[in-house]
Amino acid sequence: MEHQSEILHQFLSDVFGDIQKREEDSLAAGDLSLREVQLIDAVCRTVDQGGDNRSTAIAAARRMAAGTLTSAVDLLVKKGYLIRLRDGKDRRVVRLMPTQQGRDASERHRAFHRRMTDSLLSVLSDQEASALMRGMEKLTDFFRGGWQAPANQTITVQTK
Template identity: 35%
Template sequence: MTAHEEDSFEKMNESLVDVFNNVMWIEEASLRKSRFKDISIKDMHTIAAITMYDTRTASQLSQTMHLTPSAMTSVIDKLEKKGYVVRTRDSKDRRVVRIGLTHKGRTVFRAHEAFHRGMAHSLFDSLEEGEAPVVEKAVGDLQDYLHELIQF
């Protein structure tokens, strides 16, 4: 790596760390200041994993969230008690319990989604013509790398 490439790499590394830390801090601070201050960022990401109008089983959520089934059950119990999620029996197989969002859960889901879409718009709107495919590829490659790390 040339000195210029090394310098570029270090700047990119610092920027990625800064972006990650700021996103996490802003998400947590936004929750604390909102009417949804009774949930944590982990709770918020669980709500996001359920999605707006779909349902998930606890097992599906535990895989998505990389939590043990018992830890996921605790998160779901807490969210249900606070009115963000509801458990329902599957109409085709009554043994299966599905988790869905309540009106309150969908409201916080929309707020969280708006935050993320705002970040994407900020990045996208700053791009020059022709840069979008390059950035899209770089973000996709980073996403692939992170997915590989999750597979451990």
């Protein structure tokens, strides 16, 4: 069990870090950070699926503080990727909408993920791909099920 735990730890640390680095590298030439493009993509997906695109709902879905979302959206509005719209029925409600520039950025982000997953699946047998899908479903359920690091556990990083 200890050996499996170490392998899983390495996977979660290294592979997720590698994916994030590749995503960041794919954005290097643009004016967006990885977090910004992920937020734009979340807004696009929410709108496309007919979901709740109120600022508060997007913040909750992204597990962001409302103030953090507001700052991020302010910058994305200034850059021309998102707009804020007042709800026609309740003027207190602010809805987020992507601009065409935002939709284009989201599509480039999605295309990156399609290329990455297509490349991965091309090196797996059908049986390996099926096993991976089952494992990923369980991993997703685990993390979306509310797992959190213990509150009394802090990480201290020492610098030289």
